[in-house]
Amino acid sequence: MSEKFDIFISYSNANRDKMEKIVNTIKFYGVSCWFQLRDSKQHFIEEINQAINNSNDFVVFLSNESVSSLMVRNEIARAIFQQKKNPSYDIVPVVLEPLTEENQEIINLFLGSLNWLYAEKYQDTESLVLAIFEQAGITFKTDEHLQSTYSTEKEVEKIRLKEQNRYLNEYAIRHLEHIFPKYSSPAVLDIGCDTGENILVRFEKSNFRFLIGVDSNAEAIEIAKANAAENTEFFCCDVTSEGFFRQIFSRMQRHNILGFDIIHISAVLLHLGNAEGLLKNLYMLLSPDGTLFIQDEDDGANIVYPHSQFFEDCFYIWEHSKESGDRSTARKLPAMLRDAGFNKIDVLSSAITSVDFGGKYREELWDLYFNPDLWSADSASYFDNFEAFNLLPKVKERHEQMKADYMEGKYFIMLGMFFLTATKN
Ligand SMILES: C[S@@+](CC[C@H](N)C(=O)[O-])C[C@H]1O[C@@H](n2cnc3c(N)ncnc32)[C@H](O)[C@@H]1O
Incomplete structure (x- = not known):
């Protein structure tokens, strides 16, 4: 042996x-x-x-x-x-x-x-x-346990993200519809586009001239390319790598543009080790009167009423899962955007709640955060802390009853989901 x-x-x-x-x-x-x-x-x-x-x-x-x-x-x-x-x-x-x-x-x-x-x-x-x-x-190696290892390669994460987007798109589109009229046929860049499916739903009414999507997941980009229309282009690249700027720049030259009118980045910054570096690059890639649109998260704004240990346990599990990134990203963004050179920063909204849209998406809100069947967690190595792994059986045992009570309206839930814009002027 x-x-x-x-x-x-x-x-x-x-x-x-x-x-x-x-x-x-x-x-x-x-x-x-x-x-x-x-x-x-x-x-x-x-x-x-x-x-x-x-x-x-x-x-x-x-x-x-x-x-x-x-x-x-x-x-x-x-x-x-x-x-x-x-x-x-x-x-x-x-x-x-x-x-x-x-x-x-x-x-x-x-x-x-x-x-x-x-x-x-x-x-x-x-x-x-x-x-x-x-x-x-x-x-x-401590670093490996702190770094986000987000991936949409797992089936459950694909399902969870879809549930999340069905609901979040309502908020995003509401905000984006105020931005679209500023540009007659915008050049659009989507950072972390996954399969491209979601950006196309969000930008259906934007009348974009062309849309470029980039993601580090090669499999997702293959799917995006297979479904790409003539005015859409998807490519695989790590947006924190040195090659990113060069790759995007060559595409801008091909399209004969100096900058993008709208740059969209949704649920990505929390997964990056170096969000500051990327935001500095995005500042350079945005046209002078362009708009950077960001969706990101902050668990500091989470509220549940009435209190239950079940929710505390779920929040703890998310905080310590290696896939879920930096759960206090959104609060840092205004300062990071200012450092990157942006002059005008607007927080369009900072939370989603279980009663929004008349409670229409109540179940989607639950599934995006509290459904253990939609977590990829099957081993201790999914966590940066063993206690989080230990809480899993407890959450699984209570989940069905908690969800039934919630669906009956016994709990009000608010989650810290931020939508922001940043412009140069
Ligand atoms: C939570 S998903 C969000 C996907 C999509 N933007 C949405 O809102 O549905 C995060 C995406 O960011 C991508 N991603 C994470 N780190 C990346 C990086 N360094 N470079 C490019 N894409 C990255 C992932 O592959 C994944 O598709």
Whole structure:
């Protein structure tokens, strides 16, 4: 067996529930570990010995059952042997529960000279796991857990986004209809256009001369291209990359324009690490009397009445899902737009509510935020925090009843969805 692991996990099956939580948290940090469900079959012993040798460090979880287990004692003996050969091989004992005097004495013979971690001293699993990493000298990449990894490639996200847009288009079109009369046949740019379907719905009445859409999702762009009309063009590019400006500029030259009349960017800025850089580019791409139209989100403006823990849990899950981006983006936009050079910034509206349009889209509002069946969350790695993953079963259990109560009008919901415009003059 040649597979390498960061950590070998030694434990007793009697502690399996606790262990699964700890192991999920370790894996969530991108640290690999050998953790097998226990079996008494002899042929596993050789495999276990090899896994101990092929791991960088060894963590043993001590309980009265694990200290009494011959298997665990064999693993500890192996690990000590391994450490003798390789001094950088760390052994980290973690005490899961108070040990009897006899067990304490036995295990002291093996591990008495090492620094022990006591699980009860840590307020949650995450803090314990981070202490284990520290003692074993394990580094993990924090950035990867903070960066948004949004993608419309997953089927449920396609459905969720469609629900969201069915509802949000009413607001967007209402605002856009005030902008359209300013331009007789505008040149339009859509940033993060996905399959292009939604921008074409929103701009149906704009009489645009041509419309260019750009998205980093190649599959979505293929669909957009397949359905493109003569005056629409879609291309695949990361709008935060250096190549973006060059690619868009060559298209502007082809269309013989110095700038776009309307630049539309909906539900994209929250997913970008560098929104400031993009806004500076968009300032240069906009014609002198052009309009930048932005739709973006801010959870700080979320309100639900009457209070229920269910909504708090959903908001927490969204905040900590790696797909959902920076949930406080909208409040930062006026300052970012000013820094990018824009002179006139208008917040057209800053919330959507469950009673808008006579409550016509009440269900869409629910599904865009509170329906766990429309979340891509199927593993801890979907989150930047293990607690959010832990809340999922609780939300799923209550969802049906909560939705029924909401549909009967028992809850009022307001969500921080902003529509803004920015112009140069
Ligand atoms: C939530 S969707 C919104 C799609 C569409 N604008 C709408 O309102 O329905 C976000 C879109 O931004 C795209 N996107 C995210 N990061 C991007 C980047 N760096 N460059 C280009 N597109 C990006 C995604 O691929 C996705 O299609």
